[in-house]
């Protein structure tokens with residue numbers, strides 16, 4: 102045999118490069134196998150619900166012009182002024198990584214002339230959004246959003262319907278939630294309210310107590326003072342005038358109808374006068390969905406203000422002015438955004454097992470090269486017939502293959518060895534009991550089907566017992 106010596110790399114540069122390891126950026130994450138199953142589940146749930154209610158899926162680019170968000174989300178909002186990833190591209194265009202979905206969807210509505218379609222246009226959207234936030238528990242700089250928008254609809258029924266869809270999303274995942282709802286009126290009635298609010302905050306001593314951010318917001322976005330989470334600001338705002346007392350007839354009527362429909366649908370909600378949402382474009386109905394506070398010894402935590410401190414799982418509302426702001430005709434619209442990361446965390450907290458999809462897995466094992474070749478071909482045949490087949494054809498030892506079969510959760514393993522190959526037979530092994538049976542290779546499908554029927558009957562029984570604890 103030739104004596105081949107492999108020299109160790111001498112080059113210092115090469116060695117350095119080889120040693121360098123990369124880690125992910127701060128605030129972003131990798132979602133690995135087991136966790137991704139939850140994302141699959143949520144995405145499927147989102148798609149199913151959206152299509153039942155007549156929404157069609159769209160996708161928009163992650164990159165948009167900065168100006169789109171400055172004009173819609175609002176230049177002075179935290180999202181645009183502090184948290185937006187932006188850069189100048191090689192042609193000198195000012196570009197942003199989308200920090201939220203709605204502006205891009207409204208741009209697409211206008212750009213593609215979707216106002217020519219029968220109205221309303223119902224869109225749903227699933228994808229990543231980016232915000233340069235302070236990394237903290239379950240706040241990520243890239244997160245996945247499920248977004249629903251109805252454009253071209255002013256009926257309060259639509260408001261209730263999107264709240265209902267969001268509510269169903271959570272309750273069908275067995276997450277107990279409550280709707281926080283408010284109306285922030287239209288530009289007309291809101292301006293009167295904002296004057297009142299300004300008078301209130303200008304009363305002696307109030308402004309000095311506000312946090313730094315609220316002092317800045319004072320002249321730019323007075324409404325935002327209401328939902329500041331800083332304790333001192335919450336105390337100052339506690340007795341502030343409430344917008345529901347200043348709504349014009351149209352806005353009041355709309356809001357009452359939304360609440361009536363919510364009552365009709367038995368959706369639990371809490372009128373929250375401090376809920377304003379952070380974005381400039383909202384009008385009339387705004388809502389958030391928060392997990393219901395769990396029973397606690399501490400009575401103080403049970404009051405309604407504790408809901409405000411809850412992390413919201415979903416937020417949305419009406420944006421009747423946005424289409425016009427972005428250059429379209431005046432068009433009423435509404436929608437919500439729902440971050441999947443927080444939902445995954447919640448599901449894992451309450452520890453609901455996922456329904457197993459491993460019931461019918463059949464593993465193909467082989468001993469010897471000839472048997473392997475036959476099973477290699479047979480695997481493709483079974484797969485095309487729709488069986489859930491698995492294999493480990495790169496492994497030689499039967500023990501290693503059976504370990505893999507167990508790891509994959511296979512219920513049956515078909516084993517083909519030299520002897521079976523010659524006899525025209527094959528072994529079926531029941532992975533739970535370990536019992537094996539030699540069968541005629543020609544009868545393989547009827548034998549498998551017989552076992553699948555028996556097997557799946559008994560496992561459905563097991564699953565039904567635990568059904569209420571599983572989600573699908």
Ligand SMILES: [Zn+2]
Nearest residue numbers: 287290349352
């Ligand atoms: Zn109004």
Ligand SMILES: [Zn+2]
Nearest residue numbers: 312315329334
């Ligand atoms: Zn504040």
